[in-house]
Amino acid sequence: MNEKPILELNNLSKVFPVKGGKKVHAVNNVSLTLNKGETLGIVGESGCGKSTMGRTILKIYEPTSGQIIFNGRDITGLSRKQMLPYRKKMQMIFQDPYASLNPRFTIGDIIEEPMIIHKIGTPEERKAKVQDLIETVGLKPDHIRRYPHEFSGGQRQRIGIARTLTLQPDFIVCDEPISALDVSIQAQIINLLERIQKETGISYLFIAHDLGMVHHISHKIGVMYLGNLVEYGSSDDIYKNPLHPYTRALISAAPIPDPNQSRAKSRIILEGEVPSPLNPPPGCAFAGRCAHATEECRRKKPEMVDFEGRKVACFLYAAD
Amino acid sequence: MSLLEIKGLTTEFKTSQGIVKAIRGIDYTLEKGEILGIVGESGSGKSVGMLSLMGLLAENGSVVEGTILFDGEDITPSGLDSRKKKRAYETRMRAIRGNDIGMIFQDPMSFLNPIITIGRQMTEGILCHEKITKKEAEKRAVELMNLVGIPSPESRLKQYPYEFSGGMRQRIIIAIALACNPKLIIADEPTTALDVTVQAQILELIKNLTKKTETGVIMITHDLGVVASMCDRISIMYGGNIMEEGTTDEIFYEPKHPYTRGLLNSISNSEGDKKEPLKPIPGTPPDLLKLKKGCPFTARCSEAMAICQDYNPLKTEFSKTHKCNCWLYCRDRYQEVLEGEKANE
Amino acid sequence: MDDREAILFRKLEAEEKNDEFIAVESQTFLQAAMKNFRHNKRALAGAVILLIVILLAIFGPMISPYSYETQNTALKNAAPSAAHWFGTDKFGRDIFVRILYGARISLMVGLVAAIINLVIGTVYGGISGYIGGKTDMLMMRIVDIIYSVPAMLYIVLIMLIFGASVTSVMIGISISSWIDMARIVRQEVRSLKEQEFAMAAFVIGASDKRILFKHLLVNTVGQIIVTVTLMVPQAIFTEAWLSFLGVGISAPLASWGTLAQDARALIEIYPMQTAYPMLAICITIFAFNFVGEGLGTALDPKAKR
Numbered sequence A: 001m002n003e004k005p006i007l008e009l010n011n012l013s014k015v016f017p018v019k020g021g022k023k024v025h026a027v028n029n030v031s032l033t034l035n036k037g038e039t040l041g042i043v044g045e046s047g048c049g050k051s052t053m054g055r056t057i058l059k060i061y062e063p064t065s066g067q068i069i070f071n072g073r074d075i076t077g078l079s080r081k082q083m084l085p086y087r088k089k090m091q092m093i094f095q096d097p098y099a100s101l102n103p104r105f106t107i108g109d110i111i112e113e114p115m116i117i118h119k120i121g122t123p124e125e126r127k128a129k130v131q132d133l134i135e136t137v138g139l140k141p142d143h144i145r146r147y148p149h150e151f152s153g154g155q156r157q158r159i160g161i162a163r164t165l166t167l168q169p170d171f172i173v174c175d176e177p178i179s180a181l182d183v184s185i186q187a188q189i190i191n192l193l194e195r196i197q198k199e200t201g202i203s204y205l206f207i208a209h210d211l212g213m214v215h216h217i218s219h220k221i222g223v224m225y226l227g228n229l230v231e232y233g234s235s236d237d238i239y240k241n242p243l244h245p246y247t248r249a250l251i252s253a254a255p256i257p258d259p260n261q262s263r264a265k266s267r268i269i270l271e272g273e274v275p276s277p278l279n280p281p282p283g284c285a286f287a288g289r290c291a292h293a294t295e296e297c298r299r300k301k302p303e304m305v306d307f308e309g310r311k312v313a314c315f316l317y318a319a320d
Numbered sequence B: 001m002s003l004l005e006i007k008g009l010t011t012e013f014k015t016s017q018g019i020v021k022a023i024r025g026i027d028y029t030l031e032k033g034e035i036l037g038i039v040g041e042s043g044s045g046k047s048v049g050m051l052s053l054m055g056l057l058a059e060n061g062s063v064v065e066g067t068i069l070f071d072g073e074d075i076t077p078s079g080l081d082s083r084k085k086k087r088a089y090e091t092r093m094r095a096i097r098g099n100d101i102g103m104i105f106q107d108p109m110s111f112l113n114p115i116i117t118i119g120r121q122m123t124e125g126i127l128c129h130e131k132i133t134k135k136e137a138e139k140r141a142v143e144l145m146n147l148v149g150i151p152s153p154e155s156r157l158k159q160y161p162y163e164f165s166g167g168m169r170q171r172i173i174i175a176i177a178l179a180c181n182p183k184l185i186i187a188d189e190p191t192t193a194l195d196v197t198v199q200a201q202i203l204e205l206i207k208n209l210t211k212k213t214e215t216g217v218i219m220i221t222h223d224l225g226v227v228a229s230m231c232d233r234i235s236i237m238y239g240g241n242i243m244e245e246g247t248t249d250e251i252f253y254e255p256k257h258p259y260t261r262g263l264l265n266s267i268s269n270s271e272g273d274k275k276e277p278l279k280p281i282p283g284t285p286p287d288l289l290k291l292k293k294g295c296p297f298t299a300r301c302s303e304a305m306a307i308c309q310d311y312n313p314l315k316t317e318f319s320k321t322h323k324c325n326c327w328l329y330c331r332d333r334y335q336e337v338l339e340g341e342k343a344n345e
Numbered sequence C: 001m002d003d004r005e006a007i008l009f010r011k012l013e014a015e016e017k018n019d020e021f022i023a024v025e026s027q028t029f030l031q032a033a034m035k036n037f038r039h040n041k042r043a044l045a046g047a048v049i050l051l052i053v054i055l056l057a058i059f060g061p062m063i064s065p066y067s068y069e070t071q072n073t074a075l076k077n078a079a080p081s082a083a084h085w086f087g088t089d090k091f092g093r094d095i096f097v098r099i100l101y102g103a104r105i106s107l108m109v110g111l112v113a114a115i116i117n118l119v120i121g122t123v124y125g126g127i128s129g130y131i132g133g134k135t136d137m138l139m140m141r142i143v144d145i146i147y148s149v150p151a152m153l154y155i156v157l158i159m160l161i162f163g164a165s166v167t168s169v170m171i172g173i174s175i176s177s178w179i180d181m182a183r184i185v186r187q188e189v190r191s192l193k194e195q196e197f198a199m200a201a202f203v204i205g206a207s208d209k210r211i212l213f214k215h216l217l218v219n220t221v222g223q224i225i226v227t228v229t230l231m232v233p234q235a236i237f238t239e240a241w242l243s244f245l246g247v248g249i250s251a252p253l254a255s256w257g258t259l260a261q262d263a264r265a266l267i268e269i270y271p272m273q274t275a276y277p278m279l280a281i282c283i284t285i286f287a288f289n290f291v292g293e294g295l296g297t298a299l300d301p302k303a304k305r
Helices: A050-057 A079-085 A105-118 A123-136 A154-166 A181-201 A212-217 A235-240 A243-253 A259-264 A295-299 B046-054 B083-094 B118-130 B135-145 B166-177 B195-213 B224-228 B248-252 B258-266 B306-310 B331-344 C002-008 C029-037 C041-063 C095-131 C133-148 C150-160 C166-192 C195-203 C208-245 C254-265 C269-301
Strands: A005-017 A025-037 A041-044 A065-070 A090-093 A170-177 A203-208 A219-226 A228-234 A305-307 A310-312 B004-015 B018-030 B035-039 B059-071 B101-104 B186-189 B215-222 B233-238 B241-247 B315-317 B323-324
Touching: A005 A050, A005 A203, A025 A065, A025 A203, A025 A219, A025 A228, A041 A050, A041 A212, A050 A170, A050 A203, A050 C041, A065 B035, A065 C254, A079 A090, A090 A154, A090 C095, A090 C195, A105 A154, A123 A154, A181 A212, A203 C133, A212 A235, A212 C041, A219 A235, A219 A243, A219 C095, A228 A235, A228 A243, A228 B035, A228 B248, A243 B195, A259 B224, A259 B248, A259 C150, B018 B035, B018 B046, B018 B059, B018 B215, B018 B241, B018 B331, B018 C095, B035 B046, B035 B224, B046 B059, B046 B186, B046 B215, B118 B135, B118 B166, B135 B166, B166 B195, B186 B241, B186 B323, B195 B215, B195 B224, B215 B224, B224 B248, B233 B248, B233 B258, B241 B248, B241 B258, B306 C002, B331 C002, C029 C041, C029 C269, C041 C095, C041 C269, C095 C133, C095 C166, C095 C208, C095 C254, C095 C269, C133 C166, C195 C208, C208 C269
Parallel strands: A041 A203, A041 A219, A090 A170, A170 A203, B035 B215, B035 B233, B101 B186, B186 B215
Antiparallel strands: A005 A025, A005 A065, A219 A228, A228 A310, A305 A310, B004 B018, B004 B059, B233 B241, B241 B323, B315 B323
16 A cells, blocks of 8 residues: 555644633644555544544644644645645545534535535536536435435435535545444445545545444554543554553443353453543543553653554553 | 233324324333343334333323233323323322333433432432431432442532533432332433443443342343343334344344344444455435335345335244244245235225 | 235335435425415414505505695594594594505614614624624624613614604614624524534635625524514514604604604594504504514424424
């Protein structure tokens, strides 16, 4: 596979000020690389900053510090106008198929809009393209004149995918695209995304909390906890042999849809819950729930280290 | 005698666009200490069945057919034509709910009153159903909180719901559900709103507590992973019908119905070494408004036949526990159905 | 019989199954709202009454043989008759015709005020809500200041400067009443802009103007229509009240308020002369409120399904 990166994050951080002069470090010094034609899965529990990171990459939120390098060019400081040509190349699929389509637009309008904004093609060409895309995502041509509320969740999600494809992007942030869908529909969306990747060589940043699906679709996986990237490596490595105690717990806690494996598996049941991002612990964010935590973990933040071909932020693997 | 026996339950909702048959003649039984999983997607009627059982249907919904036997008592909410009967039913159900049947919902916040302390909400539930003093009720509440793993319960009794995290709130709901030693607990997507690591805690808790107390549990969920690890038996629902039921192993290892097979194929089994492509079920779930006759899964079924469009299949028994409603297995009996149809006309 | 079995158990082809079938009939937002509105009897009655009032106001005076100012001293304070349906006033003017002319003025004041509110309120509220932050803060404080002065004061001041005319009444009424509209639109826009479809528009590169007008304001249309419909009767009422107090429209022009004011002196002898304009005000305001309420439910996005 072509190992050229389409996206690089260097120490990306996003801080939100909140009432009372406090700050929430939603994304904390995250460095990642996504190669062309590959999928990078981001997993973590609610509030771990994975969605904020996706939105910051697309500059829906302005990054606080760090760098976003897209296709070899630093886009961190670009203004909204300067971003416009890049918008064609980077797109987003949203979590909630009910909220992500304008209820007053027909399906045809929704899919055509990106072309109107970027002044692409004549009206006839645009109509033809819409027809094309509708078929690509498995809907019928006569659906073009219908309104979003007439469709089911899975159908709407496919419409959302068609909209992102209009501009033929190189990179799509998929922000929990399947978590609001029924089980039998999730696989449809995953297969559609995979098919598109095979045909166009597009790259995905796939954000989800369902580890099974992330493992299935991703080439690499990054695990986040409370705004920090704790482990990052190839999909199989992370899934089969997790190193960071949090990754281990996360994978072990995920219910397996197989009774025998489920019985055979010994579970790590974590104590407690994710601490509030308003006052995160001073050392390792996970120290409070970690079985291996030492004094050092509670005081000092572990650095990302290379370990057996992947990166992990834990003192257990720090070379000393 | 089974703890719960539901036969031929049919529930309808009147809407501005017509009558919606949310469930169409479903059967369940549940024994003491058993955990039954009801699996279905949105619109499959999995929650409506339980709401019918509890007498908690919305204003426009009603049970039009079937019987519900709970612990030998008929609690079917049908034939409530007079106000007196209705009131008698309501009174009886109020006594049963919380006393004999406990409930755990998806969103604990909608169940807890935000401006009343946790302690009061717990003791009130206990006092409603048991004749003990307030002191004793408080002691009981502390015991329950210990049981569900809430640290330092004495001090937390005085706190309000917002001071608890999502997982802790769900534990409180479980404690309240357990307060009066119910015979049956209905858990409707109890962990859907929770994070994976917290979900594991809660599931473990429900499983251990109910096994200890011989409580029957009905677990409503869309997550096959949850039922695989929790349940003794599983019923698969689609479009208001039960498509297949059996023990957990029967459903996972010998699925008969094309829908069950489709569901199992569409989840990724990542434990396998090779990444096989997923095999999704094509199409979209049915609109219950327009669903009239025949098997509801026909339009998406890879095995669909002409007869499926017009006639509901018969139940086929593969073992004492394993049953499936599909024309693939009852082809030899099709004349029964056709004759029955004729007799009806 | 075997044939039959073969037919019944024939495997269906993919085309026969229609697995992406959509059961609901396709209808636009307005079609759905119209359907809902038509089923609402009260709202429909209100709409019919309004239509009659408007038609009468436009065509009534054209057809009538009387004008609003021609005096007929021979026929003062006449009782209702075939010639004069509501009788005549103290100058012998036909009351029915004067009420029809009054309807013109009252409706016009109501409509113009509503349109001014609509334009200023929507744009102001939309911009304030969309930009948010400090700009929003500043814009809303300005609104608060305008709002803190009683509306009456503006009207009286404007009357003093521009004289008592229909135009000054309209300006006076509009000057502070657009604020309600601005606040409603701002609130709606603020919640809508957090929705994912607004974010989607941003990501595909839509300009602020496009996001605000094509994506956000379009979705507040329901709220806006309802608010406008309910603003018309408010303006009519304010105008009538002003004229009744004698600071509004002056003779010989007649709004419903001035008619009631004129007849007030004779209320003990000819109570009906006061009652007619008041009835006209009541009926019109009721009709507008019914329509507004009906539109409110018909356009409520949450009432779907």
